[in-house]
Amino acid sequence: MFSGRIALVTGGGGGIGRAVCRILARDGAQVIAADLDSRAAEDTVNSMINPNTHLALGMNVADKASVEAGIKSALEALRAPPSLVANAAGITRDNFLLQMDQAAFSDVLDVNLKGTFLVTQAAVMALVEHGGEHGAVVNVSSISGKIGNMGQVNYAASKAGVIALTKTAAAELAKVGVRVNCVVPGFTETPMVETVPDKVRNMLIKLTPLRRFAQPEEVAEVMAFLLSDKSSFMTGASVEVTGGLAM
Template sequence: MAGLLAGRLALVTGGGSGIGRAVCQALAKEGAAVAAADINRQQAEETIQLLNKDVQTKAYEVDVSSSASVNTLLGNVKQDFSVAPCIAVNAAGITRDKFLLKMDEKSFDDVINVNLKGTYLVNQAFGRAVAEAKLELASIVNISSIVGKTGNIGQANYAASKSGVIGLTKTAAMELAKFNIRVNCVLPGFIQTPMTETVPEKVMGVVVMLTPLMRMGKPEEIADACVFLASEKSSFITGVALEVTGGLNM
């Protein structure tokens, strides 16, 4: 099958909903085989049903905050597809919004463990798999957030985790280049996903007013940026934090 990513295998975490699901669809549309992983196996299975039937796909359950779970995932993917993945998109993420002075320690730890530690664990396991397989081309795309650059009221934990993803991405890009692995991250603005459905309508109205394009983004628009960074169309791009925000800079 023709496509920008024909013949390549992509692993997507958080593939059961929102941006992760849209990324799976976009990668499969461009000819990539897709391993969709999510903490919710059923939602990952539902994503698989939506994908291009001309490519090999499979759903997996993973807890990205657990090294054992992440390493098992990479092993299973390699076994099922008979090859190591050469694309990884880290879209698994959670929010536990509260004002800083009211935030409990567990809410902070949970968000850091999934959003930042989870990204670290997948980058590490994927990097090792690619190095071991001696793949010639590989790309990691980490999903950060514009909030990681600007901060946001009520999101001290989330902003810290996403800021950490930017620093992790830039460091991984330096360290993994010798294994022909490019590492970039995407900073979405406010996107129409299950995660933003909990934000009060009044707040979203203000956000839209602050966005030069005067609307929220669509998951597909983030997915298209991920396809670009995963493909050889971005072959000389690594260590970049690409803002996809409609011009929003808080």
């Protein structure tokens, strides 16, 4: 499905990002696994089919220079820019609004929202500059970005911003042949939710009609669909993968 395509996946060192890397590689893509933790990115590459054909990169998505250096390194190594981008890098710094400090608020927006902007901008610019014919971007939002979640004012705000960024980028980038969509996951079995107390976890499961959290692969399969030509007339869409969770 992705034979001959190069894919950049941020947050590729774990969670949904790692699952996306593995699925894209399984389906024929040459994958760049980018993560702030370069060793985790290398572990992802080593776990993928045909590991020697893929690339692990250290990248801080919140830093423009780091993003641009990563794109440049990928170009030098693979001789072509990525035409597929999965923005899966994300962090949480949970606290209630009245107890949250400015740094916790800013850090989450820097990674989750600004990082999505910086990577999309740099990757699409490289694709256009090197004559790429078409591309696709898929961003990771969250159901928290649509309905809010107590203790996550920063995270919810960042993920709401990802939805708005997706719709705007889709309108602007259609003229250069790039589609932009996003997934809106519910609670997913990733390291990010490991700190959720059992009492809260059980409550969230009860609120989810499918009565469980998602597996990363279940979100990643939808992301792969949005990157593929099977979704060729979709752009600006936000696809919920929540097990029916509406909170």
